[in-house]
Amino acid sequence: MHAIIYSRDAAADRTFFRDVLGIPFIDAGDGWLIFAAPPSELAFHPTDSDGKHELFLMCDDVNAEVDQLGKKGIECSPITDQGWGLLTSIRLPGGGDLGLYEPRHATASDGA
Numbered sequence: 001m002h003a004i005i006y007s008r009d010a011a012a013d014r015t016f017f018r019d020v021l022g023i024p025f026i027d028a029g030d031g032w033l034i035f036a037a038p039p040s041e042l043a044f045h046p047t048d049s050d051g052k053h054e055l056f057l058m059c060d061d062v063n064a065e066v067d068q069l070g071k072k073g074i075e076c077s078p079i080t081d082q083g084w085g086l087l088t089s090i091r092l093p094g095g096g097d098l099g100l101y102e103p104r105h106a107t108a109s110d111g112a
Helices: 010-020 063-072
Strands: 023-031 032-035 056-058 085-091 097-103
Touching: 010 032, 032 056, 063 085
Parallel strands: 056 097
Antiparallel strands: 023 032, 085 097
16 A cells, blocks of 8 residues: 655655654655654544545554654654554644554454
8 A cells, every 4th residue: 555645844854754753764766755654554434524644654552652752852643542542643744644553453464
């Protein structure tokens, strides 16, 4: 899967992913960085309004991730317990939100 994040400041978001989050990447030239994505999954949720898309990075321990991000000066939203998982989010430099998600259910990559 190849996902695209649209941003008001793509260069700042690329720098954030590279330097702050430390996500591996390749340099595709002309300032384009393509970041490695760990195993992923895709779900469809019903809505009565226009569709929207959300991006969550999954983790094994959202509290530990929030602590690590805090040490880097990154503020996270309060962690919420949805029953099926724990959620928080961070604001990207370009203005978008990026969710962090600790699932409590089997994931697609568990069986893939």
